Amino acid sequence: MTYATPLRDIRFVLKNIAGMDEISHLPGYEHATSDVVEAVLEEAAKLSSEVWAPINRTGDRQMAKMIDGGVKTPEGFKEAYKKYAEGGWNALVCPAEFGGQNLPWALGVAVGEMWQSANLALSLCPLLSQAAIEAIEKHGTSEQKHTYLPKLISGEWAATMQLTEPQAGTDLAAIRTTATRNGDHYLIRGQKIFISYGDHDFTPNIIHLILARVDGLPSGNDGLGLFIMPKFLLNKDGSPGKRNDIKAVSLEHKLGIHASPTCVMMYGENGGAVAYLVGDTSEEGKGLRNMFTMMNNARIAVGVQGVGLSEVAYQHALDYAKARLQCSKLGDKSGKRVAIIEHPDVRRMLLTMKANTEAYYAGSMIDWMRRNPDPVQVQLAAARVDLLTPLVKAWSTDLAVETASTGLQVHGGMGFIEETGAAQYYRDSRITQIYEGTNGIQSNDLVFRKILRDNGAEAARFMKEMREFLVDLSQKPSDDLDVIQNGMVKAVAALEETTQWVLANAKSNTEALAASAVPYLRIFSTVAGGYMMTKMAYAAHRALFTADGHADYYNAKLITARFFTEALLPQIYGLMAPVMGGHTAVTQIANDQF
Amino acid sequence: MTYATPLRDIRFVLKNIAGMDEISHLPGYEHATSDVVEAVLEEAAKLSSEVWAPINRTGDRQMAKMIDGGVKTPEGFKEAYKKYAEGGWNALVCPAEFGGQNLPWALGVAVGEMWQSANLALSLCPLLSQAAIEAIEKHGTSEQKHTYLPKLISGEWAATMQLTEPQAGTDLAAIRTTATRNGDHYLIRGQKIFISYGDHDFTPNIIHLILARVDGLPSGNDGLGLFIMPKFLLNKDGSPGKRNDIKAVSLEHKLGIHASPTCVMMYGENGGAVAYLVGDTSEEGKGLRNMFTMMNNARIAVGVQGVGLSEVAYQHALDYAKARLQCSKLGDKSGKRVAIIEHPDVRRMLLTMKANTEAYYAGSMIDWMRRNPDPVQVQLAAARVDLLTPLVKAWSTDLAVETASTGLQVHGGMGFIEETGAAQYYRDSRITQIYEGTNGIQSNDLVFRKILRDNGAEAARFMKEMREFLVDLSQKPSDDLDVIQNGMVKAVAALEETTQWVLANAKSNTEALAASAVPYLRIFSTVAGGYMMTKMAYAAHRALFTADGHADYYNAKLITARFFTEALLPQIYGLMAPVMGGHTAVTQIANDQF
Secondary structure, X not given: OOOOOOHHHHHHHHXXXXXXXXXXXXXXXXXXXXXXXXXXXXXXXXXXXXXXXXXXXXXXXXXXEEEOXXXXXXXXXXXXXXXXXXXXXXXXXXXXXXOOXXXXXXXXXXXXXXXXXXXXXXXXXXXXXXXXXXXXXXXXXXXXXXXXXXXHHHOOOEEEEXXXXXXXXXXXHHOOOEEEEEOOEEEEEEEEEEEXXXXXXXXXXXXXXXXXXXXXXXXXXXXXXXXXXXXXXXXXXXXXXEEOOEEEEEEOOEOOOOOOOEEEEEEOOOOOEEEEEOXXXXXXXXXXXXXXXXXHHHHHHHHHHHHHHHHHHHHHHHHHHHHOEOOOOOOOOOOOOOEHHHOHHHHHHHHHOOOOOHHHHHHHHHHHHHHOOOHHHHHHHHHHHHHHHHHHHHHHHHHHHHHHHHHHHXXXXXXXXXXXXXXXXXXXXXXXXXXXXXXXXXXXXXXXHHHOOOOOXXXXXXXXXXXXHHHHHOOOOOHXXXXXXXXXXXXXXXXXXXXXXXXXXXXXXXXXXXXXXXXXXXXXXXXXXXXXXXXXXXXXXXXXXXXXOOHHHHHHHHHHHHHHHHHHHHHHHHOHHHHHHOOXXXXXXXXXXX | OOOOOOHHHHHHHHHHOOOHHHHOOOOOOOXXXXXXXXXXXXXXHHHHHXXXXXXXXXXXXXXXXXXXXXXXXXXXXXXXXXXXXXXXXXXXXXXXXXXXXOOOHHHHHHHXXXXXXHOXXXXXXXXXXXXXXHHHHHHOOHHHHHHHHHHHHHOOOEEEEEOOEOOEOOOHHHOOOEEEEEOOEEEXXXXXXXXXXXXXXXXXXXXXXXXXXXXXOOOOHHHEEXXXXXXXXXXXXXXXEEEOOEEEEEEOOEXXXXXXXXXXXXXXXXXXXXXXXXXXXXXXXXXXHHHHHHHHHHHHHHHHHHHHXXXXXXXXXXXXXXXXXXXXXXXXXXXXXXXXXXOHHHHHHHHHOOOOOHHHHHHHHHHHHHHOOOHHHHHXXXXXXXXXXXXXXXXXXXXXXXXXHHHHHHOHHHHHEHHHXXXXXXXXXXXXXXXXXXXXXXXXXXXXXXXXXXXXXXXXXXXXXXXXXXXXXXXXXXXXXXXXXXXXXXHHHHHHHHHHHHHHOOOOOHHHHHHHHHHHHHHHHHHHHHHHHHHHHHHHHHHHOOOOOOHHHHHHHHHHHHHHHHHHHHHHHHOHHHHHHOXXXXXXXXXXXX
């Protein structure tokens, strides 16, 4: 078995972290009944584990190839994508108006986790389509929506997100690809790199969303436009017609996600690629802002990739730990060998791999933001999503890499051998800390935008919510809950203290803030993760009284949350001093002293 | 430039951490004058950076291949090995009696760092020869020493270390390969896996040291013997003659160190491979103990690999950070792009990559253990080496992987592209946490052997030494030294407290100890690393008064040590609670609750 969908865990998290029951009562989500949710989960579990997962290793070995000027994906990938599109999976959270199923984002996160666990390289293609769909839905003209959304939502066509150039990575203001007005459209000329699924054989057309510098506009960010640039221009009837002036010229040779074609793209060898400004002409210089709609969507989706990878790397290591016999149990002199799961250090590693649910919480907040009839609540939910986005992206992906590495370590020497598969998770996961904004960029986003922009108001509201929950929790006596509650009260106070330091240094010491952002994000997201674990522990504690025959399962949740509180949460106490006092040297040292 | 030997740093560490001047006054090391040391460093720097480093990337791509039943190493590897052997580098720390240069181990560590930085995959071959040389020197008969050591020390032949079998990794008592007495020799039959350089084209003969189960002896550890098993049996004149019944049947496809052939080996297809017991017949059941001579040597050498990889990954990232222009300096609105080394978070990452010198200290302790005329001091040095071995192996290699990962992150998206080279360090370094005993095994070795065996005596002596040094330091006023001294005093107290907990739970709670061993090792090694940084800071402080024109360099050492104390050392406060209270869940959770 390469991947067994953890349906019971997903249901538990949907109920207790995402609050699926409450979400399904929001206006517009009435059709998301528990039957529908259950059916969706079960069908996605089948497709992901039976079709997507089995080609994950072969895809890594075969890799995407460039053949005769086009990309050929590994065996089985095209068919697996087709089954995904035909099953309506691409349409899950999309608007009904254009053929979507309009189901909650929280459910989208659950299903997304399955694709990511099963096959990260393949999942990247629809992930980018989803982001493009949201950008067109939010910023496109009515005509653009009607032209592109139905085909993108059905998955008949795929989309890409084209930003990076050799000199313009984090620094998108440095983009040089140009867009020149030419009647009702623009002509794009230039080159981009690192374009995931810039070309492929899944769909008869690819709709590229590209950021380019508009001729005649000022330099810098305000000169960028976001454009729709189809691989094949559309005929009058909407079908793909003439090939646009776009070429994928080569593929990158990467550490991981080998099956995902990472393209170098060229436009304009024959005069210019035809492209259409997203929205009306007033949007000409607003490309960066419009692109960020895609980007924020993609950042949460990459966080979900982290969740999915952690899950599958955990499963993979657990299987091995149960099967591999090595050494006797501690203290046993009989010479009888036991499975390595019996060894305390292996148990510690396995337990460490089990905490990664912030993305579900973020997904539920998107639903509250979209569907709550109360505009004040919508604004609060939006602020929460803003705050959570860098946490979800950076923490979930940091944990994914750590989890994949721990999984490799559980395998011992076998982990280093590619055939085992653990090494692929280690390689694949590493990109998630980089793309859609490196985790360093996420940390700076957290500090300079999410915390400082509202002077810490939303962060304070989140901490207040945690404290209130913990007071509530203290009424429910249980040994495990006591330990968890005490640990979390202390941790929230530590987060509070560190956040106060960030606010106090907002104006006077921005260099220190920038140098402390990464450990600060780690503190914030670890405490938020502890809050999720606490919620799950409390839910498990309540469920124990239902005597539904799953006491072992609920106890396992309590034990895992206790482990998080006792063994992982305390790492924040090793990060407070670095945040508040670890920056002197960073600013003192001269460049040539490195 | 792929690797520029950091000669100035190496000299500084040799002087101030290893105490090279004092070592060169030990009896038997009189010839290790400063002129000789300097000449050795400069020549090794040339060979490593000019010959070994340039084939590191090509070796990764070409990989070792199995061709016509034998291993073919990548282009240039055989020649690079030959230059190494001809230069006398293999003989550096070996005994003069058999053609060695008998130079100090501390110098061996310095030179070893260079090979590892330049080309980890290639360096593994001589690393294993060194370990075998030590085992034969310590446990072999006089005839064996005279037969094999001169050729191995000169590098004319290479050696291997053959332990692992599919069912016997950490658990060597499970070895099934057999050795049957046959007159003056034994016949070996069986199979081994994960044999580094089990076959290759560097040398006309390979001397395998193999652990096998002796027919007629009891099962378990006491039935194992250590044998010399040459690839080609020796003619009367000592030259390689008839091919022994040994075959490398296949190579593993690995995550990293692709140029190093990792062989599956078979012996006895034609009756049995001829092998000779290391030592006389009384050594028949002492193979495991004798093998551990090799293993301890190899563990420190793997720690040096960690140092070397950290250094080269740091250099590589630093070069990129100085060259890559991206975004404006914090707060600058002019739009002028700067090298990313100007960004505080990148500076934080670069500074984090700079602390890894415990292996030098361990090397110097080996010299004191070998050469001190006072037997009491010899015993103390031996106890220190024992204590340091797991710290050096685990911490240096953990840091190497973290450093390689940070280096990759500094490169952003380019880091994920194989051509950049950062990904290779990330892949290559990962094996160092596994081989020669996983870092989990090192942690258990630290707790159950190195701490508990003498009831914490040597650990206490080490902490006392640190405290005394810190008192001494408090006499020298300087802002940086003050910060460092205060931080270290607190850290040593934390180590003391945690060590007391380990001792208090020695008998009653061994499962908790086993579950806490990894974070405990991290605390111990981080504090020990802080001690090294403090020594360097103090040396730099003193050197500032010499006004030798290198004030910038010494100040950089002070700033780096301050960074370590303020930003990295505090991580131990996040690990104390996990050590002392993070094990409840590990023991509570049932296997099927994972």
